[in-house]
Amino acid sequence: MSTKQYDVVIDTNVFVTALRSRRGASYKLLFETSRRKFRQNLSTPLALEYESAAKRTLCGILSDDEIDAILDMICALSVRCKIFYLWRPFLRDPKDDMVLELAVESQSQYIITYNKRHFKGIEQFGVEAITPKEFLTRIGELET
Numbered sequence: 001m002s003t004k005q006y007d008v009v010i011d012t013n014v015f016v017t018a019l020r021s022r023r024g025a026s027y028k029l030l031f032e033t034s035r036r037k038f039r040q041n042l043s044t045p046l047a048l049e050y051e052s053a054a055k056r057t058l059c060g061i062l063s064d065d066e067i068d069a070i071l072d073m074i075c076a077l078s079v080r081c082k083i084f085y086l087w088r089p090f091l092r093d094p095k096d097d098m099v100l101e102l103a104v105e106s107q108s109q110y111i112i113t114y115n116k117r118h119f120k121g122i123e124q125f126g127v128e129a130i131t132p133k134e135f136l137t138r139i140g141e142l143e144t
Contacts, residue, residue, distance in 0.1 A: 006038045006139065007079075009103040011113035012095070014132055015050045019058055019070065025132035028141065029112065035077055037139045041106035042078035045098050047071065081106045093118060103127045110135060 010030070018026035054067045062070075083101050091097050096118045103111050104125050111119055111129045119129035136142040 005036060006110060006135075007041055007106055007108040008038050008110045008112050008135070009041050009046070009099055009106065009108050011099055011111060011115065012046070012049050012053045013114045014112050015074075016053050016057055017114065019054055019062060019067070025136055025142070029132045029136060030074070033136065033139070033141050037141070038135075040074070040078040041081050041102055041108055042075065043081050043083055043098070043102045043105075045083075046102055047075060049095060049098070050074070079106065090121070091118060100125070100127070 014026045015030070017024065018030040021027060022031075051067065051071055054062070054071075055064055058067065081102055083098075083105050089097060091100060096115075099111055099113075100119065100122055102108075103122075104127065108127060111122065111127055112132055112135050113119065113129055114131060116129040116131065119127075122129060130138070133142060
């Protein structure tokens with residue numbers, strides 16, 4: 001089991017998936033894995049994107065108040081970063097650029113996402129796109 005603490009940025013699709021189901025790697029990552037194993041980095045724009053996507057796609061599953069409470073918890077557990085530079089566009093989607101900029105600013109090793117193909121070329125910044133399952137396996141939380 002790894003004792004290194006990794007810096008990560010969690011993409012919106014992973015956040016929303018974790019709220020949809022208590023089964024699966026996304027939920028385990030956000031709500032069951034020790035935060036001593038990783039630091040989640042978060043910016044205000046990404047937190048607002050989490051909120052917008054969750055409230056748009058999870059209505060009927062969670063109330064706005066429940067989503068707000070979960071976001072408050074995630075914000076309290078995360079390292080907040082300010083982005084002082086932009087080099088957009090680098091990726092096709094501006095929202096993905098926002099995630100990459102946060103990863104570079106926070107010196108994160110990983111962007112945890114289900115859309116790895118959206119992050120092609122980010123290796124030149126010292127960042128790797130990885131799925132929640134791959135990350136949990138890497139830190140010893142899941143068996144291969």
